[in-house]
Amino acid sequence: xxxxxxxxxDLIVAELGDRAQGDWVRLGPGDDGCVIxxxxxxxxxxxxxxxxxxxxFPGAAPAELIGYRALMVSLSDLAAMGATPRYVLVAxxxxxxxxxxxxxxxxxxxxxxxxxxxxxxxxxxAKGSLNITVSAHGDCDGARLLLRxxxxxxxxxxxxxxxxxxxxxxxxxxxxxxxxxxxxxRLTPVQExxxxxxxxxxxxxxxxxxxxxxxxxxxxxxxxxxxxxxxSRVALHLDSTAVPVHPDARLQDALYGGDDYEILCTTPKPVxxxxxxxxxxxxxxxxxxxxxxxxxxxxxF
Amino acid sequence: xxxxxxxxxDLIVAELGDRAQGDWVRLGPGDDGCVIxxxxxxxxxxxxxxxxxxxxFPGAAPAELIGYRALMVSLSDLAAMGATPRYVLVAxxxxxxxxxxxxxxxxxxxxxxxxxxxxxxxxxxAKGSLNITVSAHGDCDGARLLLRxxxxxxxxxxxxxxxxxxxxxxxxxxxxxxxxxxxxxRLTPVQExxxxxxxxxxxxxxxxxxxxxxxxxxxxxxxxxxxxxxxSRVALHLDSTAVPVHPDARLQDALYGGDDYEILCTTPKPVxxxxxxxxxxxxxxxxxxxxxxxxxxxxxF
Numbered sequence: 142x143x144x145x146x147x148x149x150x151d152l153i154v155a156e157l158g159d160r161a162q163g164d165w166v167r168l169g170p171g172d173d174g175c176v177i178x179x180x181x182x183x184x185x186x187x188x189x190x191x192x193x194x195x196x197x198f199p200g201a202a203p204a205e206l207i208g209y210r211a212l213m214v215s216l217s218d219l220a221a222m223g224a225t226p227r228y229v230l231v232a233x234x235x236x237x238x239x240x241x242x243x244x245x246x247x248x249x250x251x252x253x254x255x256x257x258x259x260x261x262x263x264x265x266x267a268k269g270s271l272n273i274t275v276s277a278h279g280d281c282d283g284a285r286l287l288l289r290x291x292x293x294x295x296x297x298x299x300x301x302x303x304x305x306x307x308x309x310x311x312x313x314x315x316x317x318x319x320x321x322x323x324x325x326x327r328l329t330p331v332q333e334x335x336x337x338x339x340x341x342x343x344x345x346x347x348x349x350x351x352x353x354x355x356x357x358x359x360x361x362x363x364x365x366x367x368x369x370x371x372x373s374r375v376a377l378h379l380d381s382t383a384v385p386v387h388p389d390a391r392l393q394d395a396l397y398g399g400d401d402y403e404i405l406c407t408t409p410k411p412v413x414x415x416x417x418x419x420x421x422x423x424x425x426x427x428x429x430x431x432x433x434x435x436x437x438x439x440x441x442f
Numbered sequence: 443x444x445x446x447x448x449x450x451x452d453l454i455v456a457e458l459g460d461r462a463q464g465d466w467v468r469l470g471p472g473d474d475g476c477v478i479x480x481x482x483x484x485x486x487x488x489x490x491x492x493x494x495x496x497x498x499f500p501g502a503a504p505a506e507l508i509g510y511r512a513l514m515v516s517l518s519d520l521a522a523m524g525a526t527p528r529y530v531l532v533a534x535x536x537x538x539x540x541x542x543x544x545x546x547x548x549x550x551x552x553x554x555x556x557x558x559x560x561x562x563x564x565x566x567x568a569k570g571s572l573n574i575t576v577s578a579h580g581d582c583d584g585a586r587l588l589l590r591x592x593x594x595x596x597x598x599x600x601x602x603x604x605x606x607x608x609x610x611x612x613x614x615x616x617x618x619x620x621x622x623x624x625x626x627x628r629l630t631p632v633q634e635x636x637x638x639x640x641x642x643x644x645x646x647x648x649x650x651x652x653x654x655x656x657x658x659x660x661x662x663x664x665x666x667x668x669x670x671x672x673x674s675r676v677a678l679h680l681d682s683t684a685v686p687v688h689p690d691a692r693l694q695d696a697l698y699g700g701d702d703y704e705i706l707c708t709t710p711k712p713v714x715x716x717x718x719x720x721x722x723x724x725x726x727x728x729x730x731x732x733x734x735x736x737x738x739x740x741x742x743f
Binding site: 144145146148149150152153156157158159160161162163164165166168169170174175177179180183185187188189190191192193196197227228230231232234238240243244247250251254255259260261262263264265266267268269270272274276278280 | 445446447449450451453454457458459460461462463464465466467469470471475476478480481484486488489490491492493494497498528529531532533535539541544545548549551552555556560561562563564565566567568569570571573575577579581
């Protein structure tokens with residue numbers, strides 16, 4: 142039996158049964174991260190991501206950039222939950238112990254960790270096909286969690302920045318910058334968007350104050366709007382003319398391309414700095430300029 | 443530059459620099475798990491393990507058994523730190539979305555999770571070579587942590603049970619039981635030791651009361667004794683005649699074979715139920731029946 146990614150996740154969660162959520166697990170699979178509260182008080186938020194060469198990143202790119210991006214992508218899930226990042230664990234599978242490559246990877250990860258004030262305090266090395274798996278952990282006051290399920294009809298839909306840059310980098314074959322990692326230099330603007338994403342921890346207080354529902358845009362605006370709509374059991378109406386498009390990208394990149402790691406959110410009130418791109422209404426699914434969109438996001442299988 | 447596993451880990455930790463430990467990270471890389479304390483009180487303990495087919499488990503074995511073992515192996519690190527297990531995240535890379543296999547894997551993991559009262563509340567699916575990465579998380583009162591660094595000259599060295607069974611399973615080519623997962627049935631005694639290890643959470647209170655230093659025996663008794671000796675800056679003297687050998691195993695399996703996941707510990711006082719196998723003395727390294735042992739444990743590269 143071969144099934145698509147989301148159907149397979151549903152099957153796995155069904156097999157886990159009582160083990161997926163309960164007791165000190167306040168929120169199991171289905172959001173950007175899970176929420177754990179073994180003793181009353183602050184919640185832990187946790188997420189895990191795997192990056193495979195030439196699926197999730199260009200294998201020939203500089204290891205510093207691969208490491209930087211791998212860490213930021215994983216931390217972005219914590220930002221989308223409103224959690225303060227605390228630590229990550231990195232499991233690395235390598236065909237050979239190439240110390241120079243691995244050290245460059247670690248250097249890029251450390252740089253991203255410094256940017257987000259998070260520690261890389263544990264890990265694992267194994268011999269195998271190249272696989273970078275990062276589990277990311279943060280804490281949060283429970284009342285300030287940003288869940289996918291919190292969108293309400295009447296909320297405005299916003300994004301946190303320009304979209305499409307990372308997708309334009311992929312589309313224009315700029316995935317091998319062939320340079321060592323020097324933030325801000327030698328990369329084109331769209332390469333910066335692809336290789337040096339920012340996890341938007343700068344927004345989490347503002348979003349929590351605004352009672353936002355949130356998701357990070359990893360699969361693409363329309364696809365992630367679909368995830369948020371489904372979790373909240375509402376419809377999201379998007380206005381394509383309002384979507385902020387990266388100057389070197391096209392509207393299609395901004396709507397359907399992933400990898401930008403900006404935040405898509407819904408809020409009852411206006412929030413300074415966020416860019417309104419639509420509204421939440423009763424119903425289901427995503428509408429673009431009034432027309433229902435068939436999902437077109439990234440599928441792993 | 444090609445280096446061995448432990449040298450590579452040292453290089454990585456050096457690259458991480460200030461990001462490996464500090465602030466709320468009480469203990470970074472180097473023990474069975476790291477220790478995090480973002481607010482004063484109970485510590486979180488975290489560890490991550492990767493299992494690759496035909497390196498860390500037989501790829502043709504029943505998926506239920508692979509899943510059960512993968513979870514237990516990862517949880518064992520928490521037991522060796524004295525932490526109560528709370529949740530795990532599972533990152534699974536698969537060449538194809540074989541739902542039947544994945545569901546059996548999840549079933550085995552859920553069974554192990556039930557045994558240890560832990561939740562599998564998050565994960566990730568990716569397309570790639572088969573790779574099972576489990577990050578395991580628990581909490582602990584800081585004063586009751588079981589660290590590798592706590593062994594003192596004069597302590598007795600103990601193990602928590604018979605050793606060598608899992609290694610005998612490998613040596614006698616019993617790695618494909620060709621059966622569905624039914625705990626306690628159809629597996630030979632050494633298959634049970636290999637496929638159905640127990641993370642020894644039943645011992646953590648007793649070990650903490652005894653101020654034990656501890657490590658789980660994954661690489662082999664002698665190799666793990668070496669890790670403990672190095673972390674504590676002491677020598678461990680082992681008496682081979684005292685080592686409890688599984689009835690279907692040989693002494694060599696018990697000394698040098700890994701995968702048993704019993705606990706190796708040192709304690710100042712006798713502890714009921716633990717089997718004394720030697721003593722801690724000033725110095726460095728591991729001595730077997732009085733002779734210095736050159737390390738012979740598992741190396742990933």
